[in-house]
Amino acid sequence: MKKIIGLSFILFSGITLSGCSAIAENSLEKTGNGSIKLLTPTITTKDNQLEFMTEGIDENKVTFIFVANKKVFEQKIKNDESYKLNIKGIKDAHRTDYKPKVQLLQTKDDTENGDMVNFKQVRYTVEKD
Secondary structure, three states: OHHHHHHHHHHHHHHHHHHHHHHHHHHHHOOOOOEEEEOOOEEEOOOOEEEEEEEOOOOOOEEEEEEOOEEEEEEEOOOOOEEEEEOOOOOOOOOOOOOOEEEEEEEOOOOOOOOEEEEEEEEOEEEOO
């Protein structure tokens, strides 16, 4: 009886662990290889724009960009072209006690709630005037 319980536990554990590794592999396949480069990585508390450029991003998909967790950009973009983000009035975009970040997101179906296929983030620093 103990052998049957032990074998059942080993079999159940093996099935569970193999299922988890398949989930991890699927999520890795959805991450893209593109990059986002901030052309203004350091700003002051008086600056209101960040400039960025991308490489290797799918140009056929809508790109969503967030600054301090607020969506500031939603459109198709072209690689190797610079874009400017207005950060005026965004709460926490100019905080100096942590490193703010810019997040780039593309999804499979061009909606913000779709399955994620590309996610990148870059941090910028803010200097006091």
